[in-house]
Amino acid sequence: MSNSLDGKVALVTGGGGGIGRETAKVLVDHGARVVVADLSEDAGNGTLEYIDGGDAVTFVRADVTDLASMQHLVQATVDRYGRLDVAHNNAGIEVTGPDLADVTVEQFDKVIAVNLTGVFISMKAEIPQMLAQGGGSIINTASSLGQAAIAHQSAYVTSKHGVIGLTRAAAVEYSDKGIRVNAVLPGVIQTPMIDALEETYPGFKDALLTKHPIGRLGTPHDIAEMVAWLGSDAAAFATGSQFAVDGGYLAI
Ligand code: NAD
Known part of the structure; x- marks a missing residue:
C-alpha cells in the first residue's frame, strides 16, 4: 500500500x-489538498504563507x-475539495497551573473544553461526511501525557488521557465502516x-530534555510524518491505537 496522499483531502x-502548520505542509508535500483550520486568522494565514501551496491549501477559521x-468547516472542505479523507484533530491549549487543589474549576473546564470536548465535537462533525463517502482516517493529537503525568498539569493530563479513550471508543464503533481512528x-x-512555558518557568525545557532518551526535543516535522502515514493507505490496518513519537519519553 502506498503512503502517498495523492487525491486525498485533509483538514488540520x-x-x-x-x-499543525508543519503537518499541513507535509500533507500537501505528500499529495493531499488541505484545509487549515484555526481559531486565529493570523496564525492560519501564516500557515498558508509558510506552505505556499497555491490551490492545494485553504484556510477556514474554526473553533473546535x-x-x-x-460542521461549517467540514462543509467548507467538501465545497472546496469535494470530500474529506483525513482529519487531524490537533487544536489544543496548555495551562500550566498550581497543584490540583488550587486549579479553579474554570481553568480545568477550559482545558477540557478545547483539548477533549473539542476532539469529540470535531469527530462528531467529521464522521457523517466520512460515512457518506465510505471511509476516512482520523488522527487525534494526544500527548505522552495521555499515558503519563507530570506535576502542575492536572487538567492537561486528564484531557489527553481522555483523547486516548475517545479515540479507542470511536475506532471500536467506526472501523468496520471504513473509518480508522488513531491517536x-x-x-x-x-x-x-513550549516557548511560552519556558518563559513562565525558566529551566522547564532543560528539565524536560532529561525525559527524552534520544537527547533532544521533538520537531513538528517528527509528528507530521506520523500523521501523514496514518492518513495514508499504508496504514490500512492501524486503528484504535496510540502512536508515540516521543524520543523514548514513555519508555522510561
Ligand atoms: P500551538 O499553541 O503552537 O498550536 C495550537 C493551535 O491551536 C494554535 O494555532 C491555536 O490558535 C489553535 N487553537 C487553540 N484553541 C482553538 C480552538 N478552540 N479552535 C481551533 N483552534 C484552536 O501548539 P502545538 O504545540 O502545535 O500543539 C498542537 C497539539 O499538540 C495540541 O493538542 C497539544 O496539546 C499537542 N501536544 C503538543 C506538545 C508540544 O510539546 N508542543 C506535546 C504533546 C502534545
Whole structure:
C-alpha cells in the first residue's frame, strides 16, 4: 500500500500552530489538498504563507469547541475539495497551573473544553461526511501525557488521557465502516507552546530534555510524518491505537 496522499483531502485543526502548520505542509508535500483550520486568522494565514501551496491549501477559521463552527468547516472542505479523507484533530491549549487543589474549576473546564470536548465535537462533525463517502482516517493529537503525568498539569493530563479513550471508543464503533481512528502522542515538541512555558518557568525545557532518551526535543516535522502515514493507505490496518513519537519519553 502506498503512503502517498495523492487525491486525498485533509483538514488540520490548530493548523496555525507549531505541529499543525508543519503537518499541513507535509500533507500537501505528500499529495493531499488541505484545509487549515484555526481559531486565529493570523496564525492560519501564516500557515498558508509558510506552505505556499497555491490551490492545494485553504484556510477556514474554526473553533473546535463549537459544533456549528466545526460542521461549517467540514462543509467548507467538501465545497472546496469535494470530500474529506483525513482529519487531524490537533487544536489544543496548555495551562500550566498550581497543584490540583488550587486549579479553579474554570481553568480545568477550559482545558477540557478545547483539548477533549473539542476532539469529540470535531469527530462528531467529521464522521457523517466520512460515512457518506465510505471511509476516512482520523488522527487525534494526544500527548505522552495521555499515558503519563507530570506535576502542575492536572487538567492537561486528564484531557489527553481522555483523547486516548475517545479515540479507542470511536475506532471500536467506526472501523468496520471504513473509518480508522488513531491517536498520535508527541513527546515534548519545540513549538510556541513550549516557548511560552519556558518563559513562565525558566529551566522547564532543560528539565524536560532529561525525559527524552534520544537527547533532544521533538520537531513538528517528527509528528507530521506520523500523521501523514496514518492518513495514508499504508496504514490500512492501524486503528484504535496510540502512536508515540516521543524520543523514548514513555519508555522510561
Ligand atoms: P500551538 O499553541 O503552537 O498550536 C495550537 C493551535 O491551536 C494554535 O494555532 C491555536 O490558535 C489553535 N487553537 C487553540 N484553541 C482553538 C480552538 N478552540 N479552535 C481551533 N483552534 C484552536 O501548539 P502545538 O504545540 O502545535 O500543539 C498542537 C497539539 O499538540 C495540541 O493538542 C497539544 O496539546 C499537542 N501536544 C503538543 C506538545 C508540544 O510539546 N508542543 C506535546 C504533546 C502534545
